Amino acid sequence: MDTPAIPSVQSAPLPEQEIHTRRRLLDAAVQIFDRKGFAAASVREIAEAAGVTKPVVYYHFGSKEGLLLAILTQAMHDFQAALDMGVARTGAARERLITLCEDIYRMFEKNVPVVRVAHAVFLGPRDLAPKFDLMVFERRLREAVIRIVADGQQAGELRRTPPEDVALAIMGILEGATDRQMLPDLNQVGTAGLRRILNVLFDGLVTVPSA
Protein backbone atom coordinates (compact mmCIF):
# COMPACT_ATOMS: atom_id res chain seq x y z
CA MET A 1 0.00 0.00 0.00
CA ASP A 2 1.32 3.42 -0.83
CA THR A 3 -0.90 5.55 1.40
CA PRO A 4 0.61 7.29 4.43
CA ALA A 5 0.62 4.91 7.41
CA ILE A 6 -0.85 7.32 9.94
CA PRO A 7 -2.98 10.21 8.68
CA SER A 8 -2.00 13.37 10.47
CA VAL A 9 -4.29 14.52 13.25
CA GLN A 10 -6.44 17.61 12.56
CA SER A 11 -4.50 20.65 13.70
CA ALA A 12 -7.23 23.17 14.67
CA PRO A 13 -8.61 22.28 18.11
CA LEU A 14 -12.29 21.30 18.07
CA PRO A 15 -14.90 22.80 20.43
CA GLU A 16 -15.62 20.49 23.36
CA GLN A 17 -19.12 19.68 22.07
CA GLU A 18 -17.72 18.49 18.74
CA ILE A 19 -15.09 16.36 20.43
CA HIS A 20 -17.87 14.76 22.44
CA THR A 21 -19.95 14.10 19.31
CA ARG A 22 -16.95 12.59 17.49
CA ARG A 23 -16.25 10.33 20.48
CA ARG A 24 -19.89 9.15 20.62
CA LEU A 25 -19.89 8.45 16.87
CA LEU A 26 -16.64 6.49 17.03
CA ASP A 27 -17.90 4.41 19.95
CA ALA A 28 -21.17 3.69 18.15
CA ALA A 29 -19.34 2.80 14.93
CA VAL A 30 -17.02 0.33 16.71
CA GLN A 31 -19.98 -1.43 18.33
CA ILE A 32 -21.91 -1.66 15.07
CA PHE A 33 -18.93 -2.64 12.88
CA ASP A 34 -18.14 -5.34 15.43
CA ARG A 35 -21.69 -6.69 15.64
CA LYS A 36 -22.68 -6.57 11.95
CA GLY A 37 -19.38 -6.35 10.10
CA PHE A 38 -18.15 -3.23 8.28
CA ALA A 39 -19.88 -4.09 4.99
CA ALA A 40 -23.32 -4.61 6.53
CA ALA A 41 -23.20 -1.54 8.81
CA SER A 42 -24.98 1.63 7.67
CA VAL A 43 -24.21 5.28 8.41
CA ARG A 44 -27.86 5.72 9.34
CA GLU A 45 -27.78 3.21 12.21
CA ILE A 46 -24.45 4.57 13.47
CA ALA A 47 -25.92 8.09 13.51
CA GLU A 48 -29.03 6.83 15.31
CA ALA A 49 -27.00 4.92 17.91
CA ALA A 50 -25.00 8.09 18.61
CA GLY A 51 -28.15 10.25 18.74
CA VAL A 52 -27.24 12.45 15.77
CA THR A 53 -28.42 12.81 12.16
CA LYS A 54 -26.63 11.38 9.10
CA PRO A 55 -25.25 14.78 7.94
CA VAL A 56 -23.42 15.07 11.29
CA VAL A 57 -21.57 11.82 10.48
CA TYR A 58 -20.63 13.11 7.02
CA TYR A 59 -19.52 16.45 8.48
CA HIS A 60 -17.11 14.79 10.92
CA PHE A 61 -15.91 11.73 9.01
CA GLY A 62 -16.94 12.10 5.37
CA SER A 63 -18.11 8.50 5.00
CA LYS A 64 -18.43 5.08 6.64
CA GLU A 65 -14.86 4.42 5.52
CA GLY A 66 -13.81 7.68 7.19
CA LEU A 67 -15.23 6.41 10.47
CA LEU A 68 -13.25 3.17 10.21
CA LEU A 69 -10.12 5.10 9.29
CA ALA A 70 -10.53 7.35 12.35
CA ILE A 71 -10.96 4.28 14.60
CA LEU A 72 -7.81 2.64 13.24
CA THR A 73 -5.81 5.89 13.35
CA GLN A 74 -6.70 6.42 17.01
CA ALA A 75 -5.71 2.81 17.78
CA MET A 76 -2.40 3.31 15.98
CA HIS A 77 -1.61 6.45 18.01
CA ASP A 78 -2.31 4.65 21.31
CA PHE A 79 -0.25 1.66 20.16
CA GLN A 80 2.67 3.88 19.14
CA ALA A 81 2.58 5.67 22.49
CA ALA A 82 2.89 2.30 24.29
CA LEU A 83 5.83 1.32 22.05
CA ASP A 84 7.61 4.65 22.60
CA MET A 85 7.22 4.25 26.34
CA GLY A 86 8.55 0.68 26.15
CA VAL A 87 11.63 1.69 24.16
CA ALA A 88 12.33 4.70 26.41
CA ARG A 89 12.24 2.67 29.66
CA THR A 90 15.54 1.84 31.33
CA GLY A 91 16.60 -1.30 33.17
CA ALA A 92 17.07 -4.95 32.21
CA ALA A 93 15.93 -5.87 28.70
CA ARG A 94 14.00 -8.85 30.08
CA GLU A 95 11.84 -6.64 32.31
CA ARG A 96 11.47 -3.98 29.61
CA LEU A 97 10.23 -6.55 27.08
CA ILE A 98 7.82 -8.20 29.50
CA THR A 99 6.43 -4.81 30.63
CA LEU A 100 5.94 -3.71 27.03
CA CYS A 101 4.00 -6.90 26.28
CA GLU A 102 1.89 -6.44 29.41
CA ASP A 103 1.11 -2.84 28.39
CA ILE A 104 -0.04 -3.94 24.94
CA TYR A 105 -2.00 -6.84 26.41
CA ARG A 106 -3.87 -4.45 28.73
CA MET A 107 -4.50 -1.94 25.94
CA PHE A 108 -6.00 -4.67 23.73
CA GLU A 109 -8.00 -6.01 26.68
CA LYS A 110 -9.66 -2.61 27.15
CA ASN A 111 -10.43 -2.34 23.42
CA VAL A 112 -11.51 -5.82 22.35
CA PRO A 113 -14.21 -4.57 19.92
CA VAL A 114 -11.66 -2.30 18.18
CA VAL A 115 -9.17 -5.18 17.96
CA ARG A 116 -11.87 -7.44 16.53
CA VAL A 117 -12.91 -4.83 13.96
CA ALA A 118 -9.27 -4.34 12.94
CA HIS A 119 -8.82 -8.10 12.52
CA ALA A 120 -12.01 -8.38 10.49
CA VAL A 121 -10.67 -5.69 8.14
CA PHE A 122 -7.22 -7.33 8.06
CA LEU A 123 -8.63 -10.71 7.13
CA GLY A 124 -11.83 -9.72 5.35
CA PRO A 125 -12.50 -9.23 1.64
CA ARG A 126 -9.70 -7.05 0.26
CA ASP A 127 -11.91 -4.74 -1.79
CA LEU A 128 -13.72 -3.59 1.36
CA ALA A 129 -10.57 -2.70 3.29
CA PRO A 130 -9.95 1.04 3.75
CA LYS A 131 -6.74 2.71 2.64
CA PHE A 132 -4.95 2.12 5.92
CA ASP A 133 -1.66 0.25 6.16
CA LEU A 134 -2.50 -2.19 8.93
CA MET A 135 0.93 -3.81 8.59
CA VAL A 136 2.26 -0.74 10.35
CA PHE A 137 1.19 -2.26 13.71
CA GLU A 138 3.32 -5.33 13.05
CA ARG A 139 6.28 -3.32 11.75
CA ARG A 140 6.38 -0.81 14.63
CA LEU A 141 6.06 -3.53 17.26
CA ARG A 142 8.83 -5.57 15.63
CA GLU A 143 11.13 -2.54 15.47
CA ALA A 144 10.53 -1.69 19.14
CA VAL A 145 11.17 -5.27 20.30
CA ILE A 146 14.32 -5.54 18.19
CA ARG A 147 15.69 -2.33 19.73
CA ILE A 148 15.20 -3.58 23.28
CA VAL A 149 16.63 -7.01 22.39
CA ALA A 150 19.70 -5.33 20.88
CA ASP A 151 20.15 -3.34 24.11
CA GLY A 152 20.01 -6.59 26.09
CA GLN A 153 22.53 -8.28 23.82
CA GLN A 154 24.92 -5.36 24.06
CA ALA A 155 24.64 -5.42 27.85
CA GLY A 156 25.54 -9.12 27.78
CA GLU A 157 22.18 -9.94 29.31
CA LEU A 158 20.72 -11.75 26.29
CA ARG A 159 22.38 -14.36 24.07
CA ARG A 160 23.44 -13.28 20.57
CA THR A 161 20.46 -14.86 18.79
CA PRO A 162 19.30 -12.97 15.65
CA PRO A 163 17.08 -10.19 17.14
CA GLU A 164 14.59 -10.67 14.30
CA ASP A 165 13.97 -14.28 15.42
CA VAL A 166 13.70 -13.21 19.06
CA ALA A 167 11.18 -10.54 18.04
CA LEU A 168 9.04 -13.08 16.18
CA ALA A 169 9.10 -15.41 19.21
CA ILE A 170 8.02 -12.62 21.58
CA MET A 171 5.41 -11.29 19.15
CA GLY A 172 4.01 -14.79 18.62
CA ILE A 173 3.55 -15.31 22.35
CA LEU A 174 1.97 -11.87 22.73
CA GLU A 175 -0.33 -12.51 19.76
CA GLY A 176 -1.31 -15.91 21.13
CA ALA A 177 -2.38 -14.16 24.35
CA THR A 178 -4.17 -11.16 22.77
CA ASP A 179 -5.95 -13.26 20.13
CA ARG A 180 -7.59 -15.22 22.94
CA GLN A 181 -9.14 -11.96 24.20
CA MET A 182 -11.32 -11.94 21.08
CA LEU A 183 -12.65 -15.41 21.90
CA PRO A 184 -14.64 -15.23 25.14
CA ASP A 185 -15.08 -19.05 25.19
CA LEU A 186 -11.35 -19.56 25.82
CA ASN A 187 -9.51 -19.28 29.13
CA GLN A 188 -7.81 -15.90 29.18
CA VAL A 189 -4.07 -15.76 29.78
CA GLY A 190 -4.08 -12.45 31.73
CA THR A 191 -1.00 -10.31 32.31
CA ALA A 192 0.28 -12.74 34.99
CA GLY A 193 -0.02 -15.66 32.56
CA LEU A 194 1.62 -13.67 29.78
CA ARG A 195 4.56 -12.90 32.10
CA ARG A 196 4.87 -16.59 32.99
CA ILE A 197 4.85 -17.68 29.34
CA LEU A 198 7.39 -15.02 28.37
CA ASN A 199 9.60 -16.19 31.25
CA VAL A 200 9.46 -19.69 29.71
CA LEU A 201 10.92 -18.13 26.56
CA PHE A 202 13.63 -16.22 28.44
CA ASP A 203 14.74 -19.26 30.41
CA GLY A 204 14.29 -21.81 27.62
CA LEU A 205 12.79 -25.28 27.65
CA VAL A 206 15.79 -27.59 27.73
CA THR A 207 17.69 -28.89 30.74
CA VAL A 208 20.96 -28.78 28.79
CA PRO A 209 21.36 -25.73 26.51
CA SER A 210 22.54 -26.72 23.02
CA ALA A 211 24.90 -23.77 22.52
Next chain:
Amino acid sequence: MDTPAIPSVQSAPLPEQEIHTRRRLLDAAVQIFDRKGFAAASVREIAEAAGVTKPVVYYHFGSKEGLLLAILTQAMHDFQAALDMGVARTGAARERLITLCEDIYRMFEKNVPVVRVAHAVFLGPRDLAPKFDLMVFERRLREAVIRIVADGQQAGELRRTPPEDVALAIMGILEGATDRQMLPDLNQVGTAGLRRILNVLFDGLVTVPSA
Protein backbone atom coordinates in the same frame (compact mmCIF):
# COMPACT_ATOMS: atom_id res chain seq x y z
CA MET B 1 -21.33 -24.63 22.61
CA ASP B 2 -23.10 -27.94 23.15
CA THR B 3 -23.03 -29.33 19.60
CA PRO B 4 -20.77 -32.30 18.82
CA ALA B 5 -17.29 -31.09 17.92
CA ILE B 6 -16.84 -33.19 14.78
CA PRO B 7 -19.96 -34.38 12.94
CA SER B 8 -19.54 -38.04 11.98
CA VAL B 9 -18.59 -38.70 8.38
CA GLN B 10 -21.29 -40.20 6.15
CA SER B 11 -21.01 -43.98 6.36
CA ALA B 12 -22.32 -45.21 2.98
CA PRO B 13 -19.63 -44.70 0.31
CA LEU B 14 -20.61 -42.22 -2.40
CA PRO B 15 -20.29 -42.98 -6.12
CA GLU B 16 -17.15 -41.44 -7.61
CA GLN B 17 -19.14 -38.88 -9.60
CA GLU B 18 -20.81 -37.60 -6.43
CA ILE B 19 -17.50 -37.36 -4.57
CA HIS B 20 -16.18 -35.31 -7.47
CA THR B 21 -19.22 -32.99 -7.38
CA ARG B 22 -18.94 -32.52 -3.61
CA ARG B 23 -15.23 -31.71 -3.97
CA ARG B 24 -15.93 -29.13 -6.69
CA LEU B 25 -18.69 -27.53 -4.61
CA LEU B 26 -16.50 -27.34 -1.50
CA ASP B 27 -13.65 -25.76 -3.49
CA ALA B 28 -16.01 -23.21 -5.05
CA ALA B 29 -17.57 -22.41 -1.67
CA VAL B 30 -14.16 -21.79 -0.04
CA GLN B 31 -13.15 -19.41 -2.82
CA ILE B 32 -16.43 -17.49 -2.68
CA PHE B 33 -16.69 -17.38 1.15
CA ASP B 34 -13.11 -16.09 1.20
CA ARG B 35 -13.68 -13.44 -1.44
CA LYS B 36 -17.10 -12.12 -0.41
CA GLY B 37 -17.49 -13.28 3.17
CA PHE B 38 -19.91 -16.00 4.29
CA ALA B 39 -22.86 -13.63 4.80
CA ALA B 40 -22.64 -12.08 1.32
CA ALA B 41 -22.09 -15.36 -0.56
CA SER B 42 -25.08 -17.00 -2.26
CA VAL B 43 -25.82 -20.67 -2.95
CA ARG B 44 -26.59 -19.69 -6.54
CA GLU B 45 -23.11 -18.34 -7.29
CA ILE B 46 -21.44 -21.30 -5.56
CA ALA B 47 -23.51 -23.68 -7.71
CA GLU B 48 -22.62 -21.70 -10.84
CA ALA B 49 -18.91 -21.65 -10.01
CA ALA B 50 -18.99 -25.44 -9.56
CA GLY B 51 -21.00 -25.92 -12.78
CA VAL B 52 -24.08 -27.42 -11.10
CA THR B 53 -27.62 -26.25 -10.29
CA LYS B 54 -28.82 -25.01 -6.90
CA PRO B 55 -30.76 -28.23 -6.07
CA VAL B 56 -27.47 -30.17 -6.35
CA VAL B 57 -26.02 -27.99 -3.58
CA TYR B 58 -29.07 -28.60 -1.37
CA TYR B 59 -28.95 -32.35 -2.09
CA HIS B 60 -25.33 -32.61 -0.92
CA PHE B 61 -25.09 -30.00 1.84
CA GLY B 62 -28.64 -28.92 2.75
CA SER B 63 -27.76 -25.21 2.92
CA LYS B 64 -25.03 -22.58 2.72
CA GLU B 65 -24.33 -23.29 6.39
CA GLY B 66 -24.03 -26.99 5.53
CA LEU B 67 -21.28 -26.14 3.02
CA LEU B 68 -19.34 -24.16 5.63
CA LEU B 69 -19.81 -26.96 8.16
CA ALA B 70 -18.44 -29.52 5.66
CA ILE B 71 -15.40 -27.30 4.97
CA LEU B 72 -14.62 -26.91 8.68
CA THR B 73 -15.24 -30.61 9.39
CA GLN B 74 -12.80 -31.65 6.66
CA ALA B 75 -10.20 -29.20 8.01
CA MET B 76 -10.68 -30.60 11.51
CA HIS B 77 -10.13 -34.17 10.29
CA ASP B 78 -6.89 -33.20 8.51
CA PHE B 79 -5.74 -31.24 11.56
CA GLN B 80 -6.49 -34.14 13.91
CA ALA B 81 -4.56 -36.54 11.64
CA ALA B 82 -1.47 -34.29 11.87
CA LEU B 83 -1.80 -34.13 15.67
CA ASP B 84 -2.18 -37.92 15.98
CA MET B 85 0.93 -38.41 13.86
CA GLY B 86 2.84 -35.88 15.98
CA VAL B 87 1.89 -37.56 19.25
CA ALA B 88 2.66 -41.06 17.88
CA ARG B 89 6.18 -40.16 16.69
CA THR B 90 9.14 -41.35 18.75
CA GLY B 91 12.44 -39.59 19.49
CA ALA B 92 13.43 -36.42 21.33
CA ALA B 93 10.54 -34.20 22.44
CA ARG B 94 12.28 -31.17 20.94
CA GLU B 95 12.33 -32.68 17.45
CA ARG B 96 8.81 -34.09 17.82
CA LEU B 97 7.43 -30.66 18.78
CA ILE B 98 9.24 -28.83 15.99
CA THR B 99 8.15 -31.41 13.38
CA LEU B 100 4.54 -31.19 14.55
CA CYS B 101 4.61 -27.40 14.19
CA GLU B 102 6.20 -27.69 10.74
CA ASP B 103 3.48 -30.17 9.67
CA ILE B 104 0.73 -27.80 10.78
CA TYR B 105 2.48 -24.83 9.18
CA ARG B 106 2.63 -26.67 5.84
CA MET B 107 -0.99 -27.83 6.10
CA PHE B 108 -2.14 -24.23 6.72
CA GLU B 109 0.13 -22.97 3.91
CA LYS B 110 -1.60 -25.30 1.43
CA ASN B 111 -5.05 -24.19 2.65
CA VAL B 112 -4.79 -20.45 3.21
CA PRO B 113 -8.33 -19.68 1.91
CA VAL B 114 -9.81 -22.29 4.29
CA VAL B 115 -7.80 -20.88 7.20
CA ARG B 116 -8.96 -17.36 6.33
CA VAL B 117 -12.62 -18.45 6.10
CA ALA B 118 -12.32 -20.24 9.47
CA HIS B 119 -10.83 -17.09 11.03
CA ALA B 120 -13.55 -14.89 9.54
CA VAL B 121 -16.16 -17.18 11.13
CA PHE B 122 -14.22 -17.28 14.42
CA LEU B 123 -14.01 -13.51 14.63
CA GLY B 124 -17.06 -12.47 12.66
CA PRO B 125 -20.58 -11.60 13.87
CA ARG B 126 -21.63 -14.32 16.33
CA ASP B 127 -25.15 -14.78 14.97
CA LEU B 128 -23.76 -15.83 11.57
CA ALA B 129 -21.43 -18.50 12.93
CA PRO B 130 -22.49 -22.09 12.20
CA LYS B 131 -22.94 -24.66 14.95
CA PHE B 132 -19.33 -25.80 14.90
CA ASP B 133 -17.10 -25.73 17.95
CA LEU B 134 -14.05 -23.98 16.49
CA MET B 135 -12.36 -24.04 19.90
CA VAL B 136 -11.78 -27.72 19.28
CA PHE B 137 -8.75 -26.83 17.08
CA GLU B 138 -7.15 -24.95 19.97
CA ARG B 139 -8.00 -27.64 22.52
CA ARG B 140 -6.73 -30.58 20.49
CA LEU B 141 -3.49 -28.81 19.60
CA ARG B 142 -2.90 -27.86 23.22
CA GLU B 143 -3.53 -31.44 24.38
CA ALA B 144 -1.11 -32.87 21.80
CA VAL B 145 1.64 -30.38 22.68
CA ILE B 146 1.19 -30.98 26.42
CA ARG B 147 1.52 -34.75 25.89
CA ILE B 148 4.81 -34.40 24.01
CA VAL B 149 6.14 -31.85 26.53
CA ALA B 150 5.28 -34.25 29.37
CA ASP B 151 7.21 -37.02 27.56
CA GLY B 152 10.22 -34.69 27.29
CA GLN B 153 10.03 -33.74 30.96
CA GLN B 154 9.81 -37.38 32.03
CA ALA B 155 12.83 -38.20 29.89
CA GLY B 156 14.76 -35.39 31.64
CA GLU B 157 15.15 -33.63 28.30
CA LEU B 158 12.93 -30.62 29.14
CA ARG B 159 12.87 -28.53 32.31
CA ARG B 160 9.93 -29.01 34.69
CA THR B 161 8.07 -25.86 33.58
CA PRO B 162 4.23 -26.15 33.74
CA PRO B 163 3.42 -27.94 30.43
CA GLU B 164 0.39 -25.69 29.97
CA ASP B 165 2.66 -22.61 29.83
CA VAL B 166 5.07 -24.36 27.48
CA ALA B 167 2.14 -25.27 25.23
CA LEU B 168 0.94 -21.65 25.10
CA ALA B 169 4.47 -20.48 24.21
CA ILE B 170 4.79 -23.03 21.38
CA MET B 171 1.24 -22.37 20.14
CA GLY B 172 1.83 -18.63 20.17
CA ILE B 173 4.96 -18.95 18.04
CA LEU B 174 3.17 -21.32 15.64
CA GLU B 175 0.16 -18.97 15.45
CA GLY B 176 2.43 -15.98 14.84
CA ALA B 177 3.89 -17.85 11.85
CA THR B 178 0.64 -19.22 10.42
CA ASP B 179 -1.27 -15.93 10.87
CA ARG B 180 1.28 -14.28 8.59
CA GLN B 181 0.31 -16.72 5.82
CA MET B 182 -3.05 -14.94 5.63
CA LEU B 183 -1.34 -11.59 5.04
CA PRO B 184 0.52 -11.72 1.72
CA ASP B 185 2.07 -8.28 2.34
CA LEU B 186 4.18 -9.64 5.20
CA ASN B 187 7.44 -11.58 4.95
CA GLN B 188 6.62 -15.24 5.42
CA VAL B 189 8.42 -17.17 8.14
CA GLY B 190 8.55 -20.50 6.27
CA THR B 191 9.22 -23.87 7.91
CA ALA B 192 12.94 -23.06 8.24
CA GLY B 193 12.14 -19.77 10.00
CA LEU B 194 9.59 -21.47 12.23
CA ARG B 195 12.22 -24.06 13.25
CA ARG B 196 14.69 -21.25 14.02
CA ILE B 197 12.18 -19.34 16.16
CA LEU B 198 11.16 -22.49 18.04
CA ASN B 199 14.84 -23.21 18.68
CA VAL B 200 15.08 -19.75 20.27
CA LEU B 201 12.35 -20.90 22.67
CA PHE B 202 14.04 -24.23 23.41
CA ASP B 203 17.42 -22.64 24.12
CA GLY B 204 16.09 -19.51 25.85
CA LEU B 205 17.09 -15.88 25.52
CA VAL B 206 19.26 -15.26 28.53
CA THR B 207 23.01 -15.76 28.91
CA VAL B 208 22.57 -16.80 32.55
CA PRO B 209 19.49 -18.97 33.21
CA SER B 210 17.50 -17.73 36.21
CA ALA B 211 16.69 -21.19 37.65
